[in-house]
Amino acid sequence: MKTEYILLKEAILTNNCPECYSKDGLTLSFKQEKLHSKLMTKTKREIIEHMNCKTCETTIFPGRWTDDIERTYAYHKKTIAPExxxxxxxxxxxxILLVTLLIFTAGGFYLYTLYGSQI
Incomplete structure (x- = not known):
């Protein structure tokens, strides 16, 4: 299976980074996972959130978020429209489905012609 991520929204935040305290560089992205195989394409319901600082190149996990970041996150989460x-x-x-149905239909018809008059 091949995994693809659909970018729903990417926002540049003006909040301070909790690691380096830089005012610029925080980005918040929302993605949705899409799986591709030879037989189907499946879009998952879950939304993946990711926040990182481009200044110090650190991923900011929810445990390190400040109250301001929480409020900004809640606002942006409301504005996304997932697939x-x-x-x-x-x-x-x-x-494959059509060939399988044809094989079973032909087999059933063949068995009916052989044993149908005896039943």
Missing amino acids: PSSIKFTGIFYI
Whole structure:
């Protein structure tokens, strides 16, 4: 399976970094995971949040967030519109399904012609 992340929103924050106290450089991103395989494409419901500081190149985990960062995070979380969770099947899936149905139908018809009059 191949994993792809859909970027829903990326915001540059004006809050101070809790690590280096820089005013510029905090970015908050919201992503949604999408899995691709030969038979289907699945979009997951969960949203992945990631905050990092470009000045000190540190990932800021929720335990280190200040109250200001929490409020900013809550605001941006409300503004995102995630894609609905879904499963989409590919053409190969439908071809395999059709061939399987044809095999079972032909087998059933064959058995009916052999033993149908005896039942």
